[in-house]
Amino acid sequence: MTFDALNRQLRAARWQRSLFAVIALLLLISNLFLVGSYTQVQRTTVLVPSRVSDGMIAVGAVDARFVEALALDALYAI
Numbered sequence: 001m002t003f004d005a006l007n008r009q010l011r012a013a014r015w016q017r018s019l020f021a022v023i024a025l026l027l028l029i030s031n032l033f034l035v036g037s038y039t040q041v042q043r044t045t046v047l048v049p050s051r052v053s054d055g056m057i058a059v060g061a062v063d064a065r066f067v068e069a070l071a072l073d074a075l076y077a078i
Contacts, residue, residue: 049073 049069 047070049066050073051069
């Protein structure tokens with residue numbers, strides 16, 4: 001190979017490395033913004049078992065059948 005061909009390949013490799021670094025930095029910044037936006041939002045997740053019967057949830061208390069149904073769903077999911 002000649003010096004000119006090696007020099008062109010070196011410049012191309014440096015340009016590709018710089019482009020990769022810029023893209024990686026942009027992805028990192030976008031991930032940081034996503035993390036920041038998720039920390040500002042408060043969400044509540046309600047778990048509903050697949051088998052629901054009457055009287056499973058009372059005001060201020062949880063029935064043992066409700067906990068058992070959630071545990072069975074978690075076990076089946078695993």
